Amino acid sequence: MKKNAYIGYITGGAFSEGLTFKLDRHIPTENVRIGDFVVVEGKNEDFLCEVDDIRLKTTTDEVFFEPIEEKDELERLAVSSFVYSEVSIFPYVTFSKTDSKTFSRSVKTLPSHFSLVRKANDEDLRRLIPEENAFYIGTPLTTNAPVYIDLTKLSMRNAGLFGITGSGKSFLARMLFAGLIKKRISTLLIFDMHNEHGKSIIDEQNNMLVSLAGLFPSEVKIYDVDSSNEDAANFIVIPYMYIEPEDLELVSDLLDFSPKSLETLEIVALKKKDYMHFLIEAYPALGSEERDRVIEELNVNLESLNALSRHLQKLKRLAFLKDSEETSSIDSIMKDLSHGVSVVVQFSGAYKDDKLVYYLVSNILTRRIYEKFSNFHEEDKNPKRITIAVEEAHKFLSRQYQMKNVFGKIAREMRKFNVTLFIIDQRPSEIDPEVLSQIGTRLVMELKDEHDIEAVFQGASHSKRLMKLLSTLEQGQALVFGYAVPLPLPVNVRKYDRNFIEEIRTLKNNTNPIEDIY
Ligand SMILES: Nc1ncnc2c1ncn2[C@@H]1O[C@H](COP(=O)(O)OP(=O)(O)O)[C@@H](O)[C@H]1O
Numbered sequence: 001m002k003k004n005a006y007i008g009y010i011t012g013g014a015f016s017e018g019l020t021f022k023l024d025r026h027i028p029t030e031n032v033r034i035g036d037f038v039v040v041e042g043k044n045e046d047f048l049c050e051v052d053d054i055r056l057k058t059t060t061d062e063v064f065f066e067p068i069e070e071k072d073e074l075e076r077l078a079v080s081s082f083v084y085s086e087v088s089i090f091p092y093v094t095f096s097k098t099d100s101k102t103f104s105r106s107v108k109t110l111p112s113h114f115s116l117v118r119k120a121n122d123e124d125l126r127r128l129i130p131e132e133n134a135f136y137i138g139t140p141l142t143t144n145a146p147v148y149i150d151l152t153k154l155s156m157r158n159a160g161l162f163g164i165t166g167s168g169k170s171f172l173a174r175m176l177f178a179g180l181i182k183k184r185i186s187t188l189l190i191f192d193m194h195n196e197h198g199k200s201i202i203d204e205q206n207n208m209l210v211s212l213a214g215l216f217p218s219e220v221k222i223y224d225v226d227s228s229n230e231d232a233a234n235f236i237v238i239p240y241m242y243i244e245p246e247d248l249e250l251v252s253d254l255l256d257f258s259p260k261s262l263e264t265l266e267i268v269a270l271k272k273k274d275y276m277h278f279l280i281e282a283y284p285a286l287g288s289e290e291r292d293r294v295i296e297e298l299n300v301n302l303e304s305l306n307a308l309s310r311h312l313q314k315l316k317r318l319a320f321l322k323d324s325e326e327t328s329s330i331d332s333i334m335k336d337l338s339h340g341v342s343v344v345v346q347f348s349g350a351y352k353d354d355k356l357v358y359y360l361v362s363n364i365l366t367r368r369i370y371e372k373f374s375n376f377h378e379e380d381k382n383p384k385r386i387t388i389a390v391e392e393a394h395k396f397l398s399r400q401y402q403m404k405n406v407f408g409k410i411a412r413e414m415r416k417f418n419v420t421l422f423i424i425d426q427r428p429s430e431i432d433p434e435v436l437s438q439i440g441t442r443l444v445m446e447l448k449d450e451h452d453i454e455a456v457f458q459g460a461s462h463s464k465r466l467m468k469l470l471s472t473l474e475q476g477q478a479l480v481f482g483y484a485v486p487l488p489l490p491v492n493v494r495k496y497d498r499n500f501i502e503e504i505r506t507l508k509n510n511t512n513p514i515e516d517i518y
């Protein structure tokens with residue numbers, strides 16, 4: 001390492017608070033950014049640290065007694081011994097100095113005074129994750145060294161990707177999904193609310209780029225609720241029989257239910273097996289005398305039953321709901337998933353941006369799949385890992401619903417069946433903290449709301465430090481922390497462009513990805 005690559009030396013520190021170094025007087029303070037990776041060269045180990053804070057210091061206040069107007073004089077003073085800059089850094093991991101093949105370890109000691117500090121380079125960042133699991137997701141905030149995430153670890157626990165609309169969630173998610181499929185680490189079931197993970201997408205420059213089904217024609221299948229989607233291999237059909245009161249409760253606001261409607265619904269569902277057929281088709285056709293008889297039989301209020309049946313007429317326009325037991329598409333999705341084929345469920349044509357349809361279909365399909373998997377995998381010795389990706393996750397995982405909701409159940413208990421969630425959301429504060437605590441890896445992009453920021457750091461170590469770092473991030477940048485990375489990584493997310501696509505096409509498969517190496 002050349003002498004001039006050093007940017008300062010250690011002046012103090014504490015194990016709990018981190019280290020401070022004096023910035024070389026020839027380096028402008030503006031060249032150092034919160035979140036920069038630096039390496040402190042100790043005697044036996046190198047310490048990989050991140051910049052926490054930058055302070056302007058003076059050795060004497062006398063320098064301020066006379067205002068200085070001349071630029072030359074200011075510059076001379078800046079490199080004098082009267083003023084200097086001090087940088088706080090936090091050491092997250094160490095590397096052995098003697099064995100360059102080993103990976104990072106947790107910090108157990110501190111480097112001594114005057115240890116030299118330099119910016120981290122490609123080699124340092126490469127030593128964070130074993131190569132076979134390392135997936136290139138971007139670069140540090142101020143340099144071009146590749147930064148990696150451990151995709152195997154990512155898929156082993158629930159993951160959460162949070163950020164405001166337009167922050168870059170879908171693009172980052174697509175790259176991670178592509179990596180998981182290509183390296184055969186996990187099979188995906190994606191509820192693709194905005195139809196972004198099918199054959200192709202259009203980028204900001206109006207270029208058409210292939211998306212997941214375009215990249216992996218034989219490993220990814222598109223299902224759609226609307227038959228107008230020409231890319232779809234299959235169409236979703238859901239018999240009335242598959243709808244449970246909890247599915248309707250989830251969308252009760254969109255169906256204009258009153259609290260009474262829910263009560264009535266539960267009574268009817270309890271007493272009539274084909275309650276959906278009854279409420280949507282049969283009841284409206286009844287005359288007033290017959291209605292009276294039904295009221296008595298069910299022991300419900302006439303007005304409430306009328307209102308409930310009326311609200312549910314909204315479901316009649318959903319052509320994929322069938323009033324019969326004809327074969328559903330659920331078996332076919334199950335078959336694809338158990339053969340390692342990823343499934344992208346899309347919402348085209350009449351159902352584009354229709355939240356009612358999105359919530360309803362995602363909930364029903366996932367519950368059926370959950371039921372099958374929770375039985376199926378117990379006797380299966382070598383299960384394939386499945387990741388279920390869902391947008392607008394807070395709807396399913398709110399305090400109000402998560403306990404009985406299927407996504408809540410998966411978040412809490414499906415890890416043992418090798419099924420995990422990949423949650424994508426712009427309002428993390430609306431997700432139940434109990435579910436947030438079950439998220440192993442968090443990828444946080446730009447967030448503005450205070451409550452959302454607080455929520456994503458709940459239960460995380462170094463939350464104060466990370467919160468400050470997050471406040472400096474912009475569109476296209478992410479802070480990744482948790483199980484899949486050895487230290488919190490602030491990154492400029494790489495571009496999803498022709499280079500990425502080319503790289504994915506030529507990427508090596510893992511040979512034995514299912515084996516638990518941790
Ligand atoms: N990694 C990326 N590569 C290329 N373009 C990106 C990337 N991230 C974001 N963009 C651009 O920013 C826009 C918004 O990103 P998107 O992922 O759709 O945001 P979100 O899902 O958070 O609303 C995209 O349409 C795309 O043009």
Ligand SMILES: [Mg+2]
Pocket residue numbers: 169170194
């Ligand atoms: Mg999006």
